[in-house]
Amino acid sequence: xxxxxxxxxxxxxxxxxxxxxxxxxxxxxxxxxxxxxxxxxxxxxxxxxxxxxxxxxxxxxxxxxxxxxxxxxxxxxxxxxxxxxxxxxxxxxxxxxxxxxxxxxxxxxxxxxxxxxxxxxxxxxxxxxxxxxxxxxxxxxxxxxxxxxxxxxxxxxxxxxxxxxxxxxxxxxxxxxxxxxxxxxxxxxxxxxxxxxxxxxxxxxxxxxxxxxxxxxxxxxxxxxxxxxxxxxxxxxxxxxxxxxxxxxxxxxxxxxxxxxxxxxxxxxxxxxxxxxxxxxxxxxxxxxxxxxxxxxxxxxxxxxxxxxxxxxxxxxxxxxxxxxxxxxxxxxxxxxxxxxxxxxxxxxxxxxxxxxxxxxxxxxxxxxxxxxxxxxxxxxxxxxxxxxxxx
Numbered sequence: 001x002x003x004x005x006x007x008x009x010x011x012x013x014x015x016x017x018x019x020x021x022x023x024x025x026x027x028x029x030x031x032x033x034x035x036x037x038x039x040x041x042x043x044x045x046x047x048x049x050x051x052x053x054x055x056x057x058x059x060x061x062x063x064x065x066x067x068x069x070x071x072x073x074x075x076x077x078x079x080x081x082x083x084x085x086x087x088x089x090x091x092x093x094x095x096x097x098x099x100x101x102x103x104x105x106x107x108x109x110x111x112x113x114x115x116x117x118x119x120x121x122x123x124x125x126x127x128x129x130x131x132x133x134x135x136x137x138x139x140x141x142x143x144x145x146x147x148x149x150x151x152x153x154x155x156x157x158x159x160x161x162x163x164x165x166x167x168x169x170x171x172x173x174x175x176x177x178x179x180x181x182x183x184x185x186x187x188x189x190x191x192x193x194x195x196x197x198x199x200x201x202x203x204x205x206x207x208x209x210x211x212x213x214x215x216x217x218x219x220x221x222x223x224x225x226x227x228x229x230x231x232x233x234x235x236x237x238x239x240x241x242x243x244x245x246x247x248x249x250x251x252x253x254x255x256x257x258x259x260x261x262x263x264x265x266x267x268x269x270x271x272x273x274x275x276x277x278x279x280x281x282x283x284x285x286x287x288x289x290x291x292x293x294x295x296x297x298x299x300x301x302x303x304x305x306x307x308x309x310x311x312x313x314x315x316x317x318x319x320x321x322x323x324x325x326x327x328x329x330x331x332x333x334x335x336x337x338x339x340x341x342x343x344x345x346x347x348x349x350x351x352x353x354x355x356x357x358x359x360x361x362x363x364x365x366x367x368x369x370x371x372x373x374x375x376x377x378x379x380x381x382x383x384x385x386x387x388x389x390x391x392x
Contacts, residue, residue, distance in 0.1 A: 051371075059347070073239070077239075090112060133159075141180070211374065232244060232343070241306040259315055265286045350363075
């Protein structure tokens with residue numbers, strides 16, 4: 001089962017000049033990431049067998065399972081947000097410049113002092129915060145929902161972080177992390193923005209743009225994009241907004257058609273478009289999905305206006321499509337977890353599901369179409385990954 005809605009708020013050339021969009025003018029993310037130890041651009045992989053099966057010209061996937069050795073793209077956002085946090089602290093306290101070299105300078109970090117960073121997570125963002133804190137010899141406390149699988153908890157603890165399990169959903173973890181940060185003097189590095197807390201999530205969103213910048217010598221060319229459709233999965237929406245803002249700012253009305261993919265039972269953006277009358281609302285589903293990294297009910301206030309302006313089609317997919325996508329990725333040599341495969345899951349649904357025939361026709365995807373996907377994670381739950389791929 002799937003749901004979809006075309007975006008009645010879509011703008012060909014959105015006006016993002018207001019103060020609330022100032023963060024979109026930051027431009028130092030790529031240079032910062034290239035300065036980090038272990039940085040390497042992740043591969044862009046062609047999947048001709050999948051393209052042939054679906055009857056389209058080309059399918060390309062950006063494989064983020066290689067990113068910094070932590071099996072997901074999230075380090076791009078967490079590291080940049082913490083860098084900007086430290087930069088603001090240093091320049092405010094010492095009235096001296098702070099740059100990417102300062103970030104890895106032990107003397108600078110010692111002078112700044114000690115910090116405890118905290119975050120809510122379904123897995124990957126929390127590990128990224130913990131990974132960054134470990135690099136800086138700082139502390140991290142990560143809040144996770146009670147239904148989190150042990151493998152994701154263990155991966156965060158392997159980075160030296162304390163993990164606190166909350167009896168509730170991801171959104172409950174967000175509230176708890178914010179409260180604990182205020183009470184204990186910790187510093188929240190959240191990837192979702194809410195009322196009164198916008199700056200750091202905006203920096204996280206900025207950080208994800210590096211992923212798209214890396215493709216500028218391959219498919220994101222000056223003369224125009226060499227792709228026609230981009231599938232962007234959304235949990236709180238920071239990643240999807242990073243991709244949408246990148247293509248919209250770079251190509252304007254000539255950007256590829258942007259499709260937002262969400263789990264059927266956690267479709268906060270689709271539900272906001274359908275029922276929110278232009279404002280973000282909580283997802284109406286049961287918040288039950290194997291796509292754990294996307295199991296988020298409330299859209300980020302930083303991501304919402306970007307996606308509202310620039311996404312053409314919002315598509316919510318059931319878990320069986322995610323499982324099929326994982327198997328098809330695996331057959332093509334790409335290890336992709338449940339949330340990581342959701343972009344391909346949405347493409348499979350759009351091309352194969354009879355209930356989406358009208359959507360397929362209206363958006364114009366067909367034999368001449370070139371599609372970009374991003375596999376945002378590898379096998380972050382190895383046991384379930386093997387079970388699904390083997391079709392046990």
